[in-house]
Amino acid sequence: MLRRIAPILLTLVVVALGITALSAGPQTPPPRRSADYVVVVGVAGLRWEDVDPQGTPTLWQLARDGSIGSLSVRSAHQPTCPVDGWLTLGAGSFAAWTGSRSAGQCPPVEVTVEQPDRIGANLPEQESVVLHNQDRLPWGTVPGALSESVRCSVAVGPGAAVAAARPFGRVDRYEPTLPEDPADLLGSCVLGIVDLGVVAGEDPAVRAAAARTADAQLARVLAGRPPHSLVIVAGVSDTERPSRLHVAIADGPGWENGWLTSPSTGRRGYLQLVDLAPTALAALGRPMPDRPFLGRPAESVGGRPDDLSVAIAEPADADREAAAQRQVAAGFFTLLAGVQVVLAVAVLPLLRRARRHAGPYGPKPxxxxxxxxxxxxxxxxxxxxxxxxxxxxxxxxxxxxxAATFAGLTAVLLAAATLLVRLAPGYRTTLGPLGAVAGLTALAVGLDVVTGARLQLNGVIGYSALEGGRYAGLGTVGLGVFIAGALLSAGWLAQQVRRGWRPMVMVVVGGAAVVVVGSPFLGADSIGAIALTAGVSVAAAISAGGWLTLTRLAWAAMAGLAVTVGFAVVDLGRPSAERGSLGRFLAALGDGTGGLTVRRSSASSFDTLVNSPLTVLALAGALLVWFALLQPWGGLMRLFGIYPAIRAAMAGTAVAAGVGGVLGAAALDVAGAAAALVVPVAALSALRVLDHSADRTRPGPDRPADAGPVDGGPVDGGPVDGGRADGGAATPDGAGAESDDRDGTKPDHEGGATPGRDADQAAAGGADGAGSGPGPGRGRAVRSSAEVATG
Structure with a gap:
């Protein structure tokens, strides 16, 4: 009865851990009104490297008094050209202007602005722009949503007119250039949007001149700002490829001397362009539009250095890191995929010739x-x-x-880590390298996540703030690597204990991994936690032996579904502004806009599938496993039979990586990252098992002569117990004291008799021929005492 209800109890434990991890989120206080007026000042292309106390004293003083951060200017187009940035600012969601553009270059802001009454203005192209964003782009963006949420708005300059135009094209008040004294103009409406031009190019002198011009105009804006107002200065767009991080400054009551952040980024010092519209409405105390913004209201948090030079150096350095990451990441993954494909081809002949032959004939080892x-x-x-x-x-x-610095540093660290595994005490055993590699991987990724995921932000195997997809927690690549490392570590640990305790070990280690992945305070990846829950359930179900039956697979699916439903109920109960991706998707289904989310996910998955080098890793790993390692001569089936917990860990990894890729719109990226870890150690372990498939067991006081073959012992010691069938001398290593696992574990049943061995081990011996009679390519399973004595 206990064996029958154990899978149910363990599944319930995993489900409870998953829901607990996902539902415990930080409490975000509701935004409160902090200003009577909001003035948004945009300078397309403005970066932190353009700000200094001599050339831009107004920006410098504003940054000293207010809160600062790095602005990600993602829009519906890449790069985000100035007109796209202004449109996204006014829409609060990813938007794009109509028209063509040359590859990698941005056209000047050429917008037709009509002024029929000399008070306001009209954009005749606005209607076609709205239709373009509603029908052809997958975000359902409503251009002009910001201006529609206030009674009156004023715009200065053509870019500001794009941001302030209502959906039908009307701008309430408009001036083509900034007046010498803009006090009356800015005080005429609660929302003001000002375009101060463009800072473009890579020539320092040209950029400095443009920044000085914008700074001088900003001084007039600040001199004429209304009382009790919030001023936001933003580098609203790129000007060319590649994309960069830009300036974000907020100055007003409650915004003093801090870092800017937003619930949409979850990272101190980072803000999105789509956050500016909800920030303005929240500061004015106005309700959000019926169709929610993609962005969230920004806030100011402490912890900024007192020295402004030191504070500004941090976002400027983040911009340089993000730019370098984009250049290095593609080359790293391409090289890694190429190396692993070459290794997969090199392993094939070794697998073919790894098994020792009992007869006098056979290929030379x-x-x-x-x-x-x-x-x-x-x-x-x-x-x-x-x-x-x-x-x-x-x-x-x-x-x-x-690029060269990163390559050299990674090579040094890789050599050190490889040497550490090579010198580990258990390296000679079959599962020693697997356990060491998995443990180091899970430890590295897990510690980074627990300490704030600082190594993943703008990291080569992390995520870039320029992409606008994730700013904190566990990224797609990190998720795949962590899933593989955590589950393989759990499998290795489970293999060290008796069979009855193995599912519990898998649940404890896997449940801790679910918490790390799903907690909003740590990994903040609800989709990854759901996927990992299904993988842990599969691994726990088969870790003690047996096959992945339909019942066990159904339990795993039910566990993932239970976590999904439980989290969905919790997420839907939160305010709309605090919901996660799952809650927002279910709410979209309820109001009929869920198709847009499905469309975005499908497009993202297809783009990732076609362009990502991780797709090659995933496919190459699958081909090696299916056509080589899982063949009778490949050794993996034998490994699975002898070490059922390892088979469970690899099966759980495959399930979790597949589910995470599908639900997370990441195609094969999660599977590719997991394969980069799993496939090499699986091939190595298969070589070790095949190398010992013909080992003999010396009879001893604790093991009778008919106990059957034992796989997986020390590699460099030759045959573990009984010599080779070709007349070699017997070696006494470990005679009479080996367990069924050969890695220091105790046998599942004391005494070592054949009926007490794992059923999977016996099946493995028969499946690949290691336990059959002598002949070419086969080893004898048992040697009698007389044979051992005579050599």
Whole structure:
């Protein structure tokens, strides 16, 4: 009865952990009114490197008094050109202007602005722009949503007219240029939007001149700002490829001397362009529009250095890091995919010749040094992503040659990690490298997440603030690597205990991983937590042996569904502004706009599938496993039979990575990141098992002569117990004291008799021929005492 109800109880534990991790979120106080007027000042292309006390004294003083941050200017187009940025500012959601543009370049802001009454203005193109964003783009953006939420708005300059135009094209009050004394103009409406031009190009002298011009106009805006007002200065767009992070400053009551942040980023010092519209409405105490903004109201948090030069250096450095990350990441993943494909091809002949032959005939075995070298290379390939993550602890992007610096630093860390695994006490055993690699990987990613995921932000294997998808927590690549590391670590630990305790070990370790992934305070990835819950349930169900039956798969699916439903209920109960991605999607289904979310996810998945090097990693790993490792000569089936907890961990990893990719619109990126770890250690472990498939067991006081074959012992010690069938001398290593797992574990049943061994181990011995009679390519399973004595 206990065996029957154990899967149910363990599944309930995993579900409870998953829902607890997802539902415990930080309490966000509701936004409160803080100003009577809001003035948004935009300077397209303005970056923190353009701000200094001599050239831009007004910006410098405003940053000293107010709160500052890095602004991600993502819109519906990449790069975000000035007209796209202004439109996104006024829409509060990703938007794009109609018209064509050359690759990588932004056209000047050429917008037709009509002034029929010399008070307001009209944009005749606005109607077509609204239709374009509503029908052809997948966000359902409503241009002009910000101005529609206030009674009156004023715009200065053509870019501001784009932001302030209502959906039908009307701008309430408009001036093409900033007056010498703008006090009356800015005080005529509660919302003012001012366009101060463009800072473009990479020539420092040209950028400095444009920044000085904008700074002088900003001084007039501040001199004429209404009383009790909030002034927001933003670099509202890029001016060319590649994208960059830009200036964000907020100055007003309650915004003094802090960092800007937003619930949409969850990261101190980071803000999105789509956050500016809800920030303005929240400061004015106005309700949000019926169709919610994609952005969230910004807020000011403490912790900023007192020295403004030190404070500004931080977002400027983040901009440099994000720019360097984009250049390095593509090359790193392409190189990693190429190396792993080459290793997969190199492993094939080793697998074919790894099994020892009992007869006098057979192919010559591969030299031990060659096998040992390939094993070290497999360990290094599996540790490449953790090494790249740890390389982010050193500011390599500040060097004049960031790509070369990152490559050298990663190579040094990779060599150190590989040496650490190579010198580990259990390296000689079958599962030693697997356990060490998985443990180091889970530890590296887990500690980074627990300490704020600083290494993933703008990191090569993390996520870029320029992409606008994630700013905190666990990224897509990190999720795949952490899933593989956590579940393989759980499988290795479970294999060290008796069979009855293995599911509990899987649940404890896997449940802790679910909390790390799903907690809003840590990984903040609800989709990843749901996927990992399903994977942990699968792994726990088969960790003690047996097959992945339909019943067990159904339990895993029910566990993931239960976590999803539980979190959905909690998320829908929150205010609309505080809901996560799942709650927003379900709410969209309720109001009939869920199709837009599905459309965005489908487009994102297809783009990722086609363009990501991780797709190659996932497909190459799947081909190696299916057509080589899982074949009778490949060794993986034998490994699974002898070590059922490892089979459970790998099956759970496959389930979690697949579900996470599908639900997270990441295509094969999660699976590719997991495969980069799992496939090399699986190939290495398969080589170890095949190398010992013909080992003999010396009879001893605790193990009778008919106990059957034992796989997986020390590699460099030769045959563990009984010598080779080709006449080699027997070796006494571990004679009479080996367990069924050969990694220091105790046998599942004391005494070592054949009926007491794992059923999966016996099945493995028969499946690949290791337990059949002598012949070419096969080893004898049992040697009698007389045979051992005579050698």
């Amino acid at each position: 591969v030299p031990r040094r060659v096998v040992a070298t390939v094993e070290v290379l497999l360990v290094a390939a599996a540790l490449a992503m953790p090494a790249a993550l740890l390389a982010e602890a050193v500011p390599w992007w500040r060097n004049h040659h960031p």
